[in-house]
Amino acid sequence: MASPPGVFLTGAVRHGKARRRRQNPAHEVHVGADAKSEPDNSSTHAQGVKRVEAITAVWSKKALWSTFVLLWLVSFVAAMLGSVEGALSPYITSSFDEHGLLAVISIAARIIGGVVTLSIGKIIDIRGRMEGFVGALLLITVGMVMKATCQNVETYAAAQVFYWVGNVALGFIIEVFVADITSLRNRMIIFTINSTPNLCTTFAGPVIAELFYYRANFRWAFAAFLIILLVFSAPVVGVLWFHERKAKKLGLIRPKSGRSRLESAKFYIIDFDGKFAPPWERAGAPASLVMQVAVRCQDANVTPVLGAILITAGFTLITLPFSLVSSATHSWESASIIVMIVMGVVSLVAFLVWEKYFAPVQFFPFELLKNRTVLGAAMTYFFVFLTTFVWDAYYGSYLQVVNGLSISISNYVLNAYSLTSYFTGPFIALFIRYNGHVKWPAMAAIPIYVLGTALIIHFRVPGPTWVLVGFSTGMLTTMSQLALMASVGHQNVAVAIAIYGLFGAVGSSIGYAIAGGIWTNILPSKLAEFLPDYAKDQAASIYGDITLQMAEPIGNPIRDAVIEAYGVVMRLMVIVGASLIPLLIAAVLIWKNINVKKLESGEKRARGNVF
Known part of the structure; x- marks a missing residue:
């Protein structure tokens, strides 16, 4: 089907909270000043x-x-x-x-x-x-x-x-x-x-x-x-x-990291954005196992995956009912149609809340x-x-x-x-x-x-x-x-x-x-x-x-x-x-x-x- 040119796309995620705190929030990037404005290319994310x-x-x-x-x-x-x-x-x-x-x-x-x-x-x-x-x-x-x-x-x-x-x-x-x-x-x-x-x-x-x-x-x-x-x-x-x-x-x-394949898989799945020092290590204080697990789950960079799932589910569940409603038993009053729309809205709200308050590495x-x-x-x-x-x-x-x-x-x-x-x-x-x-x-x-x-x-x-x-x-x-x-x-x-x-x-x-x-x-x-x-x-x-x-x-x-x-x-x-x-x-x-x-x-x- 016909479509306007230039349909292609990609993406990346923002880096972790620690890195974001070091950035100037008012900073604006301009082409022509790449060397001044871009992150250090030695970063894993710049490879x-x-x-x-x-x-x-x-x-x-x-x-x-x-x-x-x-x-x-x-x-x-x-x-x-x-x-x-x-x-x-x-x-x-x-x-x-x-x-x-x-x-x-x-x-x-x-x-x-x-x-x-x-x-x-x-x-x-x-x-x-x-x-x-x-x-x-x-x-x-x-x-x-x-x-x-x-x-x-x-x-x-x-x-x-x-x-x-x-x-x-x-x-x-x-x-x-x-x-x-x-x-x-x-x-x-x-x-x-x-x-x-x-x-x-x-x-x-x-x-x-x-x-x-x-x-x-x-x-x-x-x-x-x-x-x-x-x-x-x-x-x-x-x-x-x-x-x-x-x-x-x-x-x-940069030469290879020297990690084994298993270690590389772990790094890219879990530590995608680099390892963050837990709060208790930075403060020099011990922490309970529960706290370690909680902070580790927060810092682990599998969080972009959840963001991707939520935004995909949200847009899909909201848009599909418009085409499926005619085949539903009770049209717009059908439980399946209502549930799809409600779950779509909930998924998008959950995506925004997750990205803003909980995800250390944001998907969007x-x-x-x-x-x-x-x-x-x-x-x-x-x-x-x-x-x-x-x-x-x-x-x-x-x-x-x-x-x-x-x-x-x-x-x-x-x-x-x-x-x-x-x-x-x-x-x-x-x-x-x-x-x-x-x-x-x-x-x-x-x-x-x-x-x-x-x-x-x-x-x-x-x-x-x-x-x-x-x-x-x-x-x-x-x-x-x-x-x-x-x-x-x-x-x-x-x-x-x-x-x-x-x-x-x-x-x-x-x-x-x-x-x-x-x-x-x-x-x-x-x-x-x-x-x-x-x-x-x-x-x-x-x-x-x-x-x-x-x-x-x-x-x-x-x-x-x-x-x-x-x-x-x-x-x-x-x-x-x-x-x-x-x-x-x-x-x-x-x-x-x-x-x-x-x-x-x-x-x-x-x-x-x-x-």
Whole structure:
């Protein structure tokens, strides 16, 4: 399904209480002053950053540009896989008679993907970019194997979670690595160039999906592209491994700790943030066993895991009922629906209380959100995804059922506005490079976005409206992402992109939840209302299978009833999306008026051979 560019994310956690007490709470980090503002890179938590800085110190210009090419190829294959997967998804769920669960599956996958990558961000900051890259490929492999072999919708839903987390993690790691090897002024040029494969995959992906669907099956599509992705990813791993070895030989990377594998596992699971001296040791006084256990449990850095579980459960339990309520026995009065919502709210409250009062190592880096530009940029991304996916979630099905388009043509149309974003992205990046300003160009894009989306309410067909929406979302996502990175130092880039991506994941999940709520609560009743009397008993089966919805030709009373029901639902979706867009104005207004040209001074010199 279509989505604005730049969906990827990561994260890291704030360090322990003792370290936070040593920091100036009013301290604000700025790119261009990395050496002054960032933590000591000898810290365990900086080893991943230190490794990539060591790599950029020893590689040549040729290696730098070769890496850009290799990353572009990986982005190309990953985008092709995503395009094929998105085109086939309605038919996979329909093969299990569960077409209506399309949004439900996406909600869970996107929330889990957004939250888990915060942990992935910490891992790559500690272990390194190469290890994170390999881990992301492993998750994609598990997801694709499960999809290729699934026999029920439950397995497919689980596979979607593995695939989506791996896909988001892969894209995020590529973005973090690109940020590592580019200066702030040139960064968006490479970011947007890495999105240009979508110019091809938008057209090729649906055709390939259609060929697999009719001439083989969706299982072979997933297997084939998984193998291709692994083959194209291997050279990237090789380049990073080779230059990391070279940096180690030159003494630019800290040698191994000397711990055994068991000791290392204990360190990373329990003592992730370093060992804190218990209060009784600092005071020189004995303590009871109970007190030792209590303080040790508080200081042990397994606490981020609990934070991750609570925030994932909270958002998932709150958003899923909107799509599941129509299948509940007593609708909104159903005990299961009420319990899910209540438990979701309780989980989010528990997350905030745990993070604020009990967790010595916080899962979510709240400190960065005190920077108004970071918060505003993240909220911008949140609202772009929220307002888009309200109407985009089922738009591919709408185009096929209502307009009679094929799999390939409908996905061309579905991706048209993303295509505009990817096409204009490099030109927007060049504008940033020579102009430097990001806030007011983003503000100027909002009225264009409102106009383009509002026109869809009336037309609900592609045309100039798609160009307007695509151009404006491309402006907003590019400007907001750069504003975010310009507000933090290199040490915190992974964390910042993580926050950005998490807000986008939650925004898209809420958009899917609203779409799923409208779809599952209104479409069945409208089908029953509009279907001719002799076909009303088929309403449930038609609702659950897109192939049945298209079984009759346009002009047949059953097909026309389905089209009329789709039209009512889609109009409501677009109205909701358009009405929420003005919230973007507040999100962009709180940004600082950053000029990235002025912030770049000295950055390249401090970080080695970068573009």
